[in-house]
Amino acid sequence: MKHTLAVLVEDESGVLSRIAGMFARRGFNIESLVVGPTSTRGVSRITMVVAGDDHAVEQMTKQLYKLINVLKVQDLTEVPCVQRELMLVKVNATPATRGEVIEIATIFRSSIVDMSEDSLTLQVVGDPGKLVAILQNLSKFGVREMARTGKLALVRESGVNTEFLNAQDVPLRELGVS
Known part of the structure; x- marks a missing residue:
């Protein structure tokens, strides 16, 4: 584990x-x-x-x-916490595929931090699962280079365990939302 x-x-x-x-x-x-x-x-x-x-x-x-x-x-393994990583990824983006790469970047709320004739460099911030998901989507274009930070984590003072909530089918009314 x-x-x-x-x-x-x-x-x-x-x-x-x-x-x-x-x-x-x-x-x-x-x-x-x-x-x-x-x-x-x-x-x-x-x-x-x-x-x-x-x-x-x-x-x-x-x-x-x-x-x-x-x-x-x-x-922090079993403690409700906020976890994030940063990734920079350089992906092939020809004029024919650039629009699709930008669309994927937008969906994952990443930022384009550099652009050349045939590539885009994206900055992606999120939990480790988000980084893996965007890499899977970008792999068909060809990932030229990638750099990732390690995981950062801070305890959630609210005590809300979002990983637990994501794994459950909790109706909103149980959370006090109608």
Whole structure:
């Protein structure tokens, strides 16, 4: 199972390499990794996706807390949260196919960020499923190049679990909507 971990760390050199090294020594592969500053000066947030069962991830969390610069570790896997990725994708777009590529870009609410005679570069932001879906639709034109960020995630303070709602057939009246 894939787990999304949010780790708050002191913003000091070497912290990321110590965390990555700890995962590597224990045979864990980090599938996705995003690091950036937080709203608190001197604190960075690391969002990582790792594969492992609940017990193994719990053990990794305990090991993370032993590292001196780690302030907080949270497993967001089962917590209602907002998740996003960014993808830049360069796709073939001849004059004959450009309209269809633009239509797909519009449907997926992506932005065209560059254009040449025979290609378009799109910026796509969304959950990982959206990125896979647009790639499937664009593949028939030929994807020249692609770059993706890792997954970013923040806990939903509202507590609304949209993944749960998407999986259910919940009538609107049960949500207080008539």
